[in-house]
Amino acid sequence: MALKLLISDFDGTLVDTFEANYRAYREAFGECGTELSRERYLGCFGLRFDRFMNEMGISDDTVKARIRELKGNCYPRHFDHLRVNRPLLEFIRAFHRAGGLTAIASTARGRNLRNALRHIGAEPDFDLILAGESVSHGKPDPEIYLTVLEHFGTDPADALVFEDSQVGFRAAGAAGLKYIAVKPEFFNGY
Numbered sequence: 001m002a003l004k005l006l007i008s009d010f011d012g013t014l015v016d017t018f019e020a021n022y023r024a025y026r027e028a029f030g031e032c033g034t035e036l037s038r039e040r041y042l043g044c045f046g047l048r049f050d051r052f053m054n055e056m057g058i059s060d061d062t063v064k065a066r067i068r069e070l071k072g073n074c075y076p077r078h079f080d081h082l083r084v085n086r087p088l089l090e091f092i093r094a095f096h097r098a099g100g101l102t103a104i105a106s107t108a109r110g111r112n113l114r115n116a117l118r119h120i121g122a123e124p125d126f127d128l129i130l131a132g133e134s135v136s137h138g139k140p141d142p143e144i145y146l147t148v149l150e151h152f153g154t155d156p157a158d159a160l161v162f163e164d165s166q167v168g169f170r171a172a173g174a175a176g177l178k179y180i181a182v183k184p185e186f187f188n189g190y
Contacts, residue, residue, distance in 0.1 A: 005159035006095050007148050010106035010113055011046060012164040013182045014088055015120065017108075018045055019081035028070035032063055046165055048107050048138040068109070075112050079119045083187050088162060093125050101152050103128040105144045105161075110134070128152070140167040145175035 011017045022041050029036040036056075044055045053064050096102045103126060106113055110131035117123040128151055135143045149156060156176035163169055164182045172179040 002158055003095075003100070003160060005101040005103065005148075005152055005154045006092055006162070007103045007105050007145065007159060007177070008088065008092060008162040009164060009168050009182075010104055010108055010116070012184075013162050013168075014085055014092075014104070014122075015116060016083035016085070016184070016187050017116065018042075019083075020075065020078040020116075021045070023078040023081060024071045024075040025067075027074045028067045031070050032066055034058070046107065046167070048132055049109065051138070072109065072111050076115050076119065079116065082116060082120060084120050084122075085182065085186055087186065088182065089120075089122060089125070093122075096125050096127075101128075101154070102126045103130065103148045103152075105130050105148050107132040107138050107144075138167075139165075140170035140174065142171045142173075142175035145171055145177055149175065149177075 008014045022038060025041060026036045044052045047055065049068060058064055092102055108131055110133055113131045128148060130144055130147060132138060135147055137143045159177055161172040161177045161179040162182050163172055163179050169179060
């Protein structure tokens with residue numbers, strides 16, 4: 001196997017964003033007169049926005065748009081709660097500096113994803129950043145991974161994915177990609 005491409009998920013894989021996302025969403029929900037508990041958010045973490053809103057019982061498009069906008073505006077205020085998976089980031093950086101191709105394939109909103117990558121100083125480490133709105137179907141559909149492969153003209157056998165969730169594993173597998181499962185313990189001590 002001649003590894004040419006590394007693809008990383010973002011939330012929970014490259015960066016533990018749970019606390020920052022939770023605080024930003026709690027603030028946005030509060031502005032809209034709705035409470036969001038940590039437990040309820042934990043059960044929805046990682047879902048695409050529309051599915052998250054459905055799970056929360058929010059069907060009004062105006063309220064959804066307001067929550068999305070408010071969350072995007074206040075998310076950067078909570079970036080001190082981001083926990084970077086330093087070993088993975090350093091591995092990707094070294095691979096990229098050595099001439100390897102790198103990509104992010106995330107269900108996160110592009111604006112939020114890019115803001116977080118800038119905050120941790122990692123945006124230049126990726127040749128391609130695909131966010132949730134870059135594709136029609138979210139994980140476990142393989143579309144986002146197939147899009148990355150097509151962009152680079154890379155065979156799945158020449159790429160490796162870093163993922164943390166079952167839906168991500170299924171998406172990578174359906175795209176014919178090998179993956180490494182990133183566990184929460186990878187963030188401890190760094």
